[in-house]
Amino acid sequence: MARYVQKSSYESTHLDNEWIILNTDDYTVTKLNDIGGFCWSLLEAEQTLESLTQAVGREYLETKVSEREIEEFLSQLMECGLVKYAV
Amino acid sequence: NTRPMVLSHQPIRFETAHSWNK
Numbered sequence: 001m002a003r004y005v006q007k008s009s010y011e012s013t014h015l016d017n018e019w020i021i022l023n024t025d026d027y028t029v030t031k032l033n034d035i036g037g038f039c040w041s042l043l044e045a046e047q048t049l050e051s052l053t054q055a056v057g058r059e060y061l062e063t064k065v066s067e068r069e070i071e072e073f074l075s076q077l078m079e080c081g082l083v084k085y086a087v
Numbered sequence: 088n089t090r091p092m093v094l095s096h097q098p099i100r101f102e103t104a105h106s107w108n109k
Contacts, residue, residue, distance in 0.1 A: 017088070018094065026098075027098060027099045028096060028097065028098050028099065029095075029096075029097055029098075029099060030093060030095070030096045031093070031094040031095045031096070032091070032092065032093055032094060033088050033091065033092045033094055034088050035088055035089075035090060035091040035092070036091035036092050036093060036094075038091075039091045056091070060088075063088070063089055063090075065089075065090050065091065069090040069091065070091065073090070073091040073092065073093070076093045077093065080093065080096045
């Protein structure tokens with residue numbers, strides 16, 4: 001099972017249900033929605049698809065998020081240079 | 088907010104980024 005973690009502890013701020021992350025290595029700004037930001041905050045520690053999906057399910061009771069959607073989101077974060085596979 | 092999403096991703100203008108460090 002693949003494990004994911006933040007590439008570095010970049011500066012992030014939470015404003016109006018959106019998260020803004022400053023990547024000071026690549027000089028980029030990435031904006032996430034609230035659930036995305038929640039996932040990002042969990043990724044300070046290593047996470048699997050399963051652990052993230054379960055945590056989101058516990059936090060957002062009315063929202064059904066599948067592992068597939070989490071995986072797609074993590075792929076996007078990797079493309080943005082914010083997340084990597086944990087070694 | 089029905090699933091985690093990247094809303095936007097964009098580079099910072101060089102002049103701005105440069106002033107972070109120097």
